[in-house]
Amino acid sequence: MKQFLWGTLNRRDVIKSGAGALAATVAVPGIGWGQGQTPKRGGILRTSNGGDPPDFDLHQSATYLTQFVCSPCYSTLLRIDPNDVNKLVPDLAEKYDVSADGITVTFHLRANVPFHNGSMLTADDVVFSLDRIRKPPTGIVSPRRGLLGNIKTVVAKDARTVVVTLNQPQLDFPFLVSNPFNVIMPRAVAEPLDAKGQGMKRQIVGTGAFKLSQAVDGQIYELERFDKYFGGPAYLDKIQFFPIKGEVERSAALQGKRIDASFFIANESVLATLRKVPGVTSLRRPTPTFINLIPNVNFKPLDDVRVREAISLGIDRTAFIKTVGPLAGAFYHSLGLMPLDSPYSLTADQVKQFGGYDTLPELGGSVEANRKRAMELLEQAGVPKGFKLVILARADIPAFRDSSINISSQLKNIGLDVTVDSRDAGAFYAAENKGDFQMVAHSVALSGSLPDQILGEGYTSYGGRNYGGWKDDSIDDLFRKQSAEPDAAKRTEMIKEFQLKFLKTYFQINLAWVGYGASHLNTVKGWNALPDLYANMQMDKVWLDS
Amino acid sequence: MFEYVIQRLATGFVTLFGVAVIVFLVMRVIPGDAAVMLTGAGNGVVSESELEQVRRNLGLDQPLLVQFADWAGKVAVLDLGTSLRTGNPVIEDIARRFPYTLQIVVMAMLIAVFLGVPAGVLSARYAGAWGDRVLQAVTVIGLAAPSFWIGLLIILGLVTFFQWSAPLFWEPFWVSPLKSISQLFWPALAVGMRQLALIARMTRSIMNEVLGEDYIRTARAKGLSERRVVFHHGLRNALLPIVTLIGFEFAALFGGLIITEAVFSVPGLGQYVVASILNRDYPAAQGIVLILASIVVLGNLAIDLLYGFLDPRARVSQAPA
Numbered sequence A: 001m002k003q004f005l006w007g008t009l010n011r012r013d014v015i016k017s018g019a020g021a022l023a024a025t026v027a028v029p030g031i032g033w034g035q036g037q038t039p040k041r042g043g044i045l046r047t048s049n050g051g052d053p054p055d056f057d058l059h060q061s062a063t064y065l066t067q068f069v070c071s072p073c074y075s076t077l078l079r080i081d082p083n084d085v086n087k088l089v090p091d092l093a094e095k096y097d098v099s100a101d102g103i104t105v106t107f108h109l110r111a112n113v114p115f116h117n118g119s120m121l122t123a124d125d126v127v128f129s130l131d132r133i134r135k136p137p138t139g140i141v142s143p144r145r146g147l148l149g150n151i152k153t154v155v156a157k158d159a160r161t162v163v164v165t166l167n168q169p170q171l172d173f174p175f176l177v178s179n180p181f182n183v184i185m186p187r188a189v190a191e192p193l194d195a196k197g198q199g200m201k202r203q204i205v206g207t208g209a210f211k212l213s214q215a216v217d218g219q220i221y222e223l224e225r226f227d228k229y230f231g232g233p234a235y236l237d238k239i240q241f242f243p244i245k246g247e248v249e250r251s252a253a254l255q256g257k258r259i260d261a262s263f264f265i266a267n268e269s270v271l272a273t274l275r276k277v278p279g280v281t282s283l284r285r286p287t288p289t290f291i292n293l294i295p296n297v298n299f300k301p302l303d304d305v306r307v308r309e310a311i312s313l314g315i316d317r318t319a320f321i322k323t324v325g326p327l328a329g330a331f332y333h334s335l336g337l338m339p340l341d342s343p344y345s346l347t348a349d350q351v352k353q354f355g356g357y358d359t360l361p362e363l364g365g366s367v368e369a370n371r372k373r374a375m376e377l378l379e380q381a382g383v384p385k386g387f388k389l390v391i392l393a394r395a396d397i398p399a400f401r402d403s404s405i406n407i408s409s410q411l412k413n414i415g416l417d418v419t420v421d422s423r424d425a426g427a428f429y430a431a432e433n434k435g436d437f438q439m440v441a442h443s444v445a446l447s448g449s450l451p452d453q454i455l456g457e458g459y460t461s462y463g464g465r466n467y468g469g470w471k472d473d474s475i476d477d478l479f480r481k482q483s484a485e486p487d488a489a490k491r492t493e494m495i496k497e498f499q500l501k502f503l504k505t506y507f508q509i510n511l512a513w514v515g516y517g518a519s520h521l522n523t524v525k526g527w528n529a530l531p532d533l534y535a536n537m538q539m540d541k542v543w544l545d546s
Numbered sequence B: 001m002f003e004y005v006i007q008r009l010a011t012g013f014v015t016l017f018g019v020a021v022i023v024f025l026v027m028r029v030i031p032g033d034a035a036v037m038l039t040g041a042g043n044g045v046v047s048e049s050e051l052e053q054v055r056r057n058l059g060l061d062q063p064l065l066v067q068f069a070d071w072a073g074k075v076a077v078l079d080l081g082t083s084l085r086t087g088n089p090v091i092e093d094i095a096r097r098f099p100y101t102l103q104i105v106v107m108a109m110l111i112a113v114f115l116g117v118p119a120g121v122l123s124a125r126y127a128g129a130w131g132d133r134v135l136q137a138v139t140v141i142g143l144a145a146p147s148f149w150i151g152l153l154i155i156l157g158l159v160t161f162f163q164w165s166a167p168l169f170w171e172p173f174w175v176s177p178l179k180s181i182s183q184l185f186w187p188a189l190a191v192g193m194r195q196l197a198l199i200a201r202m203t204r205s206i207m208n209e210v211l212g213e214d215y216i217r218t219a220r221a222k223g224l225s226e227r228r229v230v231f232h233h234g235l236r237n238a239l240l241p242i243v244t245l246i247g248f249e250f251a252a253l254f255g256g257l258i259i260t261e262a263v264f265s266v267p268g269l270g271q272y273v274v275a276s277i278l279n280r281d282y283p284a285a286q287g288i289v290l291i292l293a294s295i296v297v298l299g300n301l302a303i304d305l306l307y308g309f310l311d312p313r314a315r316v317s318q319a320p321a
Helices: A011-016 A064-073 A123-134 A173-177 A187-195 A247-255 A268-275 A305-313 A317-328 A348-352 A367-380 A398-414 A425-434 A451-458 A473-484 A488-505 B002-029 B034-038 B048-058 B064-076 B090-125 B130-144 B147-162 B177-210 B214-221 B226-255 B258-264 B269-278 B282-310 B312-318
Strands: A002-004 A044-047 A078-081 A084-090 A093-098 A104-109 A151-158 A161-166 A210-216 A220-225 A238-241 A261-265 A280-295 A387-394 A416-423 A439-445 A509-521
Touching: A044 A261, A064 A210, A064 A220, A064 A238, A064 A261, A084 A093, A104 A123, A123 A151, A123 A161, A123 A187, A161 A173, A173 A451, A210 A238, A247 A261, A247 A268, A247 A509, A261 A268, A268 A280, A268 A317, A268 A509, A280 A305, A280 A398, A280 A451, A305 A367, A305 A398, A305 A509, A317 A398, A317 A509, A348 A488, A367 A398, A387 A398, A387 A425, A398 A416, A398 A439, A398 A509, A416 A425, A425 B034, A439 A509, A451 A473, A451 A488, A473 A488, B002 B064, B002 B282, B034 B048, B064 B282, B090 B130, B090 B177, B090 B226, B090 B258, B090 B269, B090 B282, B130 B177, B147 B177, B147 B258, B177 B226, B177 B258, B214 B226, B226 B282, B258 B269, B269 B282
Parallel strands: A044 A238, A387 A416, A387 A439
Antiparallel strands: A002 A093, A078 A084, A093 A104, A104 A161, A151 A161, A210 A220, A220 A238, A261 A509, A280 A439, A280 A509
């Protein structure tokens, strides 16, 4: 059995080694946080990131609006290093062991960790929380159950030891269990509420550095410091979240120093304005969020791979990125299905063999030639010129709406008469969920950039993002195999094979990757923008230099 | 008079029942349902069995008639239900937001009345003069420009020139009246521009007519001062239609603040309506529409009663035969 202490496990280790082959190393205390200046205690961090959080149940949520408010209040077993998204550091578990066969993972919990309601954390709360995510009780919906789908059993060995048995070895498991949404909740509070079908939607009881002090819909969400936090009291007295929806209005509030930070800004013109403001730091970083065009394969003629390939051929991706990029932050592209700079990326030559992907920036493809080929494919498939197709779009989000408008316009160049059916969120999701659409342009924001996170959720038939209703057992099997492969080199090859296999199906047509912006006054210290929207939002080491 | 009030209240009740039926049906007819939104729309594909379970929990699997009867029964005892989105009783949510909307409406109407009526009177008195022409032009703009557009211009102007931005926390009037008034002044101005234009034009038009009447000429011939002629004899006789207009606009404004509240991020009823509808929060959307309809019905009744107070002839005609 190999033991993992802190400052040790990073993604490179994971890539280079098998689950049973990691050498134990010694903890590195006080990693990186608050380096340079001496942190000051006190103050209220005023922030606005968009609208009201729909609810507070992180296990049931997938929106940053909920996660940004709840993250400072909860803890996970392990957490992403605030200085390096590729590393894990302790949170509730001070160490963990993986058995030689990679099947059993044992988490050793810290002692004396109090919840906000005064009760103490036990291994049973961890068992409850992990089970709640992977096997949600009736009435509870868990969008990340697939992430923990490889868990066979979770057992409390004693009050401070949790033993997780996996169905098959999974190198990415420590990162999956550390997903910022996979927080630990107290069984005694959550279980009775789950039984009533309410869940933890209206309350927050965690072990994090802050606790909820007030929540006024449309006005303010306020957290105050939890002095018994196991990691030591946070620097800030309070964090206030104001639901200012418009990015222009948030920018104005920041310029007027009415708020200290906005950790979510997509529109480039807003960010560009803020970059010119003295005393304000503004940035944009790539995040594991992609925009895909998803054909519904249950709708003829989209069940024909030639038609799907023709659609992909018809899209000039460079033009897409130039147009939609500034509106939705979709400035980035990658080679394959993994995020940019991934060690699992394909080569340019590999990507260029798939219809339309050679129009990605700097790949030198010919848009005209692609569109000519697209029209040939459509003709072969018996699709007449002027064939009508509709893209379902969510009207209130640029990544959905503006992507759809751009694609509909581009596809007219291959003789398709494509229109956009723009709907409000309720109508959009109702139609999408039922599969009542022809095509949809979808932005998918994932937490983490590991293969099991990106491919597992985004590109398996059962992963939760299969809006197009496709089914291909060979793809799902290949995913499972790479997930269990202990040999890093072999696994890398399998991941590349998976991507090549999936791209060939055109079940999803990748258009761009999104990078989100953030902006804060220079008085806000101790926060690093990681290339992951959801990571490092605990705020326990953030302080105000004012 | 008592019978008249009872009769009007009964008519109002029928109207409200009709509104209740319509809003109930409309919320069910629009695509999307509460279960989809509650299960975290956008979180990925949710299975139909999970959705069915949520629908069962909410009682949405019952026939529409049963659902309506259940809701209407609760409304009859002033229970508007619990918001699916906020988890609070709808009546509490509304009570917390109502003061902001009421304050904007009152301030907008005060701006409109105190600027619109004198402007209209002066415009009529000096019809054809440059001041009158300027007012005509300005009021046309006020009528044509939507309030949310004026609101956006106000915000952009204030942000650009004064680095002003909408407050983070809107102070309730009873906590800090002056601060509250200063915070809500700009939304009220944006909303009140249309009413100001409408009232000014209506006042000018009626005053023009009244100032040409014989009794005005007689008043002038008697040697009364021009101020007394215009304001005492002229305006008083022109007041009835203006009051009617003010009353109607006051009631209508409650339902017309939706976009302006969104533009200024005021946590009033307008934003609540939008959020409720977008989230398919049936109890909240139905409750708020019913409340707004009640305000219009009661507002109209109040205007009719005010008619009688202002014009004895109306009082006689309203009395039962």
